[in-house]
Amino acid sequence: MKILVTGGAGFIGSHVVEAYVSQGHQVVVLDNLSSGRRENLPAGVPLIKADVRDKSLAKDLAGEGFQVVNHHAAQISVPASVADPRHDAEVNVVGLVNLLQAALDWGASRFIFIASGGAMYGEPLTVPVPEDHPMHPGSPYAVSKLCGEAYLAYYASRGLNTVSLRYANVYGPRQIPQGEAGVVSLFMLALLEGQPPVIFRYPEQPQGMLRDYVHVKDCAAANLLALSAGQGAYNIGTGLGTTTLELWRAIQEAAGQEMEHRFGPARPGDLRQSVLDIKKAQAELGWRPGYGLAQGLAQTWAWAASASQD
Ligand SMILES: NC(=O)c1ccc[n+]([C@@H]2O[C@H](COP(=O)([O-])OP(=O)(O)OC[C@H]3O[C@@H](n4cnc5c(N)ncnc54)[C@H](O)[C@@H]3O)[C@@H](O)[C@H]2O)c1
Known part of the structure; x- marks a missing residue:
């Protein structure tokens, strides 16, 4: 076609x-x-x-x-x-x-x-x-x-x-770390730059937002x-729903690295949950x-790490 x-x-x-x-x-x-x-x-x-x-x-x-x-x-x-x-x-x-x-x-x-x-x-x-x-x-x-x-x-x-x-x-690969849709790429950038990321959350939802990746x-x-x-x-x-904290842990696992994080208050309009x-x-x-999340994150990390060398 x-x-x-x-x-x-x-x-x-x-x-x-x-x-x-x-x-x-x-x-x-x-x-x-x-x-x-x-x-x-x-x-x-x-x-x-x-x-x-x-x-x-x-x-x-x-x-x-x-x-x-x-x-x-x-x-x-x-x-x-x-x-x-x-x-x-x-x-x-x-x-x-x-x-x-x-x-x-x-x-x-x-x-x-x-x-x-x-x-x-x-x-x-x-x-x-x-x-x-x-x-x-x-x-x-x-x-x-x-x-x-x-x-x-x-x-x-x-x-x-x-x-x-x-x-x-x-x-996935080629996502630019910008905007709220790009949390995976933002977290990977945080690891690559050694800058602890911020996990936004509501007081009654300490693990952060629930999302479908x-x-x-x-x-x-x-x-x-x-x-x-x-x-x-x-x-x-x-x-499947994944909290922001679970995502951050899964990304560190995919990267084989550990880093601290910070928490911040939910931003106006942040949905508490979104799973389809x-x-x-x-x-x-x-x-x-x-793709399962662990497999997808490992593949995306491999791309992000090699793209950061360019
Ligand atoms: N990334 C997500 O998680 C997500 C979630 C839901 C829906 N979407 C939708 O998926 C689509 C693609 O998003 P993406 O994440 O790949 O973003 P992206 O910014 O990488 O892709 C958008 C593309 O459209 C081009 N573009 C923007 N304005 C244009 C214009 N006026 N004329 C011609 N080209 C223009 C950009 O140069 C870019 O190549 C969008 O419609 C977006 O709303 C994305």
């Missing part, structure tokens, strides 16, 4: 590109390189350096014959969305609509969108959280992802097959399956996570 991957030079998108290329698909990446890097792309994959908000994309790329659009490009920071909600909406809502309309105009058959399995649900009423849990978006970022799914439903009614993958906390290669596998299966939204996580129910993705996409 011929596939356009937006945000394909970024952390998760570049693993999706690798997975598609490994299965013989023809991939073109569209990325403005605001956080992505050309070096993240496999050799031979063309990069269109452009912004998803660019109004001329539909016309400029009309002759390419894309059959699938996979949309990973986004403004990904929750605090940045609070500081500048307008920019967040421009990239995450207007940019998405630009690509959805282009996909429809091009006659593409499928559109894969990336939502958020933590931010959109808010503090869960039940754990693990199923897809039909009430939505309580607590930030402009979460609102933009929820709004994106509403646009997907509209374009599905126009004949486009649409799938939304709601990722849990994704970790999913390996980026498992996310890439879900994107492969979504090329030919599924309709609607799917949680992509592990169904993944039964729907198992049943309808035939997807299940392959």
